[in-house]
Amino acid sequence: METLTRDRPIAKLLNFWVARSRVIIAGVALAGIALHLLLRFGARCEPSQYQIPLWIVLGFGGVPLLFGLLRKLANLEFGSDLLAGLSIVTAVALGEYLAGALVVLMLSGGEAVEGYAVRSASSVLRALARRMPALAHRRREGQMADVPLSDVAVGDTLVLFPHEICPVDGTVTEGRGVMDESFLTGEPFKMSKTPGSGVISGAINGDAALTIRATRPAADSRYAKIMQVMRSAEQNRPRMRRLGDQLGAFYTPLAVLIALLAWGISGESSRFLAVLVVATPCPLLIAIPVAIIGAISLCARRGIIVKNPAVLETIATCRTAIFDKTGTLTYGRPRLTDQIVVPDTDAAHVLGLVASLERYSKHPLAHAISAAAEAADLPFQDVTEISEPPGQGMRGTVGGHTVRITSRGALTKAPVPGVEQIPAHAGGLECFVVIDDHYAAAYRFRDEPRVEGASFIKHLNPRHDFSKVMIVSGDRESEVRYLAEQIGIGEIYAEKTPEEKVTIVRAETLQARTLYVGDGINDAPALLSATVGIAIGQNSDITSESAGVVILDSSLEKVDEFMHISRRMRQIVLQSAVGGMALSVIGMALASFGLLSPVAGAVTQEVIDVLAVFNALRAAIRPRELTDFEIVPVAAPLGSG
DSSP, X not given: OOXXXXXXXXXXXXXXXXXXXXXXXXXXHHHHHHHHHIIIIISOOOHHHHTHHHHHHIIIIIHHHXXXXXXXXXXXXXXXXXXXXXXXXXXXXXXXXXXXXXXXXXXXXXXXXXXHHHHHHHHHHHHHHHHSOSEEEXXXXXXXEEEEGGGOOTXXXXXXXXXXXXXXXXXXXXXXXXXXXXXXXXXXXXXXXXXXXXXXXXXXXXXXXXXXXXXXXXXXXXXXXXXXXXXXXXXXXXXOOOXXXXXXXXXXXXXXXXXXXXXXXXXXXXXXXXHHHHHOOHIIIIIHHHHHHHHHHHXXXXXXXXXXXXHHHHGGGOOEEEEOSTTTTEEEEEEEEEEEEOTTOOHHHHHHHHHHHHTTOOOXXXXXXXXXXXXXXXXXXXXXXXXXXXXXXXXEEETTEEEEEEOHHHHHHSOOTTGGGOOOXXXXXXXXXXXXXXXXXXXXXXXXXXXXXXXXXXXXXXXXXXXEEEXXXXXXXXXXXXXXXXXXXXXXEOSOOHHHHHHHHHHHHHHSOEEEEEOSGGGHHHHHHSSEEEEESSSOHHHHHHOSEEESSOOHHHHHHHHHHHHHHHHHHXXXXXXXXXHHHHHHHHHHTTSSOHHHHHHHHHHHHHHHHHHHGGGGSOOSXXXXXXXXXXXXXXXXX
């Protein structure tokens, strides 16, 4: 696997400073302000002494921030931080060094939070690289040695130990077991592997060791291609304009205009300074982050981890909801849905025989059959002569009957009496039962939809203004369409690779802001490409790193809770910010007429700040209701025939 970065030491140092400068400035500002207060009120030093820490803060932190703001001004970007820069200059001109240092702390602290969210995107690639093994166990002439992935050639024989991650794409040559490919392919179940079966890099091996023959070098493997898509998705991820910037875009020019008019009409520069002091956008710089932090805290208490604070402000504006299928709208586990038995055969008797045999199997469908028998309260019988020949299914003697469970292909190659009654393929997974060398039944399986799925999907439009809901899945079209009909989604895209998912998400994002909900590695690029990405469950650190939000419990109800917390936070933010700005405008008017001095203006602004912050603190309080849909389970009875 190629190295993610090859920077020289100087470049690395520069990148580190760019990434960490705001955090360092915020730390210096906090330490300088604390030292100033200690010298002033604790040691009771002279002004020339206790002002020194503030001068250091303004010099070390204020000057770089001002240069950054000048670049924004040159690009005609008028955000709330620009007014903060003017406030720093004004505070220095007035000799109000403590006020200027506080503005430096607020501005650098807010940008540090933003920087963390941006850096978390690149951590996705690091997490991908960490997950992939660096070595492969290559076997040659009876000897096994660990070699770097770059040395693995097509045709090499590799040994894959239990629970290891497959290093390259290949074909099984020895061994039998199962592999978990769900995070890569979207297929909902662990897949059986026998000699001749294909394996893909990044899949997790089960309990048995497998020997594989490499069919592609590591650089061309499925996992490497996902990494390539991830890089592209990260570079092209949509930019979200923060609410504070939107409000500051008109508030900043208004404040400057009022200040200039006050100065021009009165001829007194002190009025210009007084207006800017009153106009310091603390409701934007303090109240909004306080509300966001409160909402993040509330989310954490509800099992919802917010990795990118911007999504709290943005999800309410999303109008297209895109869902992965497996593990997102379903539980990712098979359920026996149809028993199609031959005429004059007791379906319960057949199920009892099959379930008794399947208790001894590790096949992905064995648990589904056993669960169906337990639900029907069928007793398990003693089994003897159990065998599971490669590629031929499982066989044994149950209650005096020979029972064989096999596939459509194996049964077609070695037909038995009654085989002409096999039903046509209807999509999904299936197996066939042969009792006493006569065809007896066909079993069909479906991935089990989430109990809250239909109710959740139904309420997205009337309650959250989503005008379009769709499924984009790597699973078979028949499975995706079956689920879509069950839960009420009309538009589907099935059998899509991670690359194709990204293309679809980007196209939808060009039309409207998108919400993407998924759970597997194959969803990670799409999560990055959507306006808001939500990962469900803790199955993959890659998905968690890619998403703006991680739902620790695999539940769509938690997705609804997040949307409600976000909407309530946005309302509180608007109350605090708009209300605070309205009061500031009144204060600016008074200052422009000379009714407020710069010092009185600073006191007035502090009162406004306290009111805005106290209102913003409400975002951390849990409201009475966090969901607004009633769960109505979709009936899915076990079929028989």
